Amino acid sequence: MSAQSLMEPDYTDWIGRQDTREGGVTPNLAAMLNAAVSHDLSPMHHIAPGMVLPSLWHWVAFNEFVPMSDIGRDGHPALGGFLPPLPFRRRMWAGGDVRFDGQFHVGEKLTKLSTIRAVTMKEGSTGKMAFVTVDHVTTGAQGGVVEEEQNIVYLDMPKSFRPPKQTPVPERLAYDERVPMNEVRLFRYSAATYNAHRIHYDLPYAQQVEKYPALVVHGPMQATMAIEAAERHTGKTPVRFSYRVVHPLFHDSDMRVVGALDPAGGAIDIGTATFEGYFGLKARMEWDTGARPSGERVT
Numbered sequence: 001m002s003a004q005s006l007m008e009p010d011y012t013d014w015i016g017r018q019d020t021r022e023g024g025v026t027p028n029l030a031a032m033l034n035a036a037v038s039h040d041l042s043p044m045h046h047i048a049p050g051m052v053l054p055s056l057w058h059w060v061a062f063n064e065f066v067p068m069s070d071i072g073r074d075g076h077p078a079l080g081g082f083l084p085p086l087p088f089r090r091r092m093w094a095g096g097d098v099r100f101d102g103q104f105h106v107g108e109k110l111t112k113l114s115t116i117r118a119v120t121m122k123e124g125s126t127g128k129m130a131f132v133t134v135d136h137v138t139t140g141a142q143g144g145v146v147e148e149e150q151n152i153v154y155l156d157m158p159k160s161f162r163p164p165k166q167t168p169v170p171e172r173l174a175y176d177e178r179v180p181m182n183e184v185r186l187f188r189y190s191a192a193t194y195n196a197h198r199i200h201y202d203l204p205y206a207q208q209v210e211k212y213p214a215l216v217v218h219g220p221m222q223a224t225m226a227i228e229a230a231e232r233h234t235g236k237t238p239v240r241f242s243y244r245v246v247h248p249l250f251h252d253s254d255m256r257v258v259g260a261l262d263p264a265g266g267a268i269d270i271g272t273a274t275f276e277g278y279f280g281l282k283a284r285m286e287w288d289t290g291a292r293p294s295g296e297r298v299t
């Protein structure tokens with residue numbers, strides 16, 4: 001046995017694994033997502049075939065329909081299929097970096113190539129964790145391309161809730177909106193994404209097994225709402241969206257969607273937040289100013 005395997009499992013065999021999927025967002029699926037993410041300040045779209053897909057709605061285009069026998073205890077497909085069999089059982093959507101080139105449309109055929117880029121063990125304030133970085137390239141039949149890095153984190157089941165540190169929201173904001181959060185919105189987003197992760201709808205499981213105080217608000221839903229507000233307030237079309245979900249948000253408190261314009265222009269720092277004043281998701285949206293998108297990441 002090598003020294004490496006005595007220390008920690010080696011996942012190098014998983015790096016470079018690929019998965020290709022075909023999908024798309026039908027009018028019916030778009031309507032489901034529309035109803036999940038809309039609110040008073042972001043009214044529902046009139047969905048019709050050919051409508052330009054709002055940013056990040058392609059995340060519902062490749063919903064997975066795995067047999068019940070392949071589902072793990074948490075409601076996600078069990079590890080060891082496309083993703084490596086990590087020794088951690090608590091999954092969270094941690095963040096990503098999305099680059100947009102062109103647009104997708106309702107009803108358009110989309111193809112996604114996913115590649116496992118890295119498995120990185122870390123130790124944070126909440127304990128040991130493994131980040132899985134997956135690169136996705138989504139291509140539309142009409143020429144749009146979205147390239148993204150997705151980071152999923154796996155952690156131990158805690159004995160009690162250990163919140164990560166709080167990142168304060170700046171006082172000077174360009175906008176600060178209140179979005180009603182509740183079980184119904186979480187259920188609707190889970191349904192539209194066919195995401196059976198129990199932390200989003202099964203309160204006894206969320207509290208007793210994963211030890212959250214309440215149901216957990218989906219990271220991708222927060223991202224979808226944050227970028228929608230940024231586009232509405234700036235009137236700009238994003239070329240890049242980088243984000244981290246830095247603290248879990250819960251279904252029993254309304255969510256803030258906030259933004260602070262970068263005085264240098266070309267970007268806005270955005271996020272979701274609690275009414276106690278800290279970020280859930282912390283992100284940056286950049287738009288085309290003629291220059292290349294920056295190499296800056298949200299940390």
Ligand SMILES: C/C(=C\C(=O)SCCNC(=O)CCNC(=O)[C@H](O)C(C)(C)COP(=O)(O)OP(=O)(O)OC[C@H]1O[C@@H](n2cnc3c(N)ncnc32)[C@H](O)[C@@H]1OP(=O)(O)O)C(=O)O
Nearest residue numbers: 092093094095122124125126164218219244245246247248
């Ligand atoms: C859908 C879906 C699932 C979900 O939607 S789950 C809900 C959405 N996700 C969340 O609510 C995650 C909330 N975030 C956290 O709970 C914490 O940020 C987290 C991920 C537990 C980490 O907190 P820690 O305090 O333990 O970590 P540190 O800040 O001490 O950092 C340790 C190292 O990790 C790096 N790191 C931290 N956060 C991220 C991140 N979001 N993305 C990438 N890397 C991250 C950090 O830089 C440190 O690295 P060093 O190299 O400096 O050690 C579904 O499942 O489908």
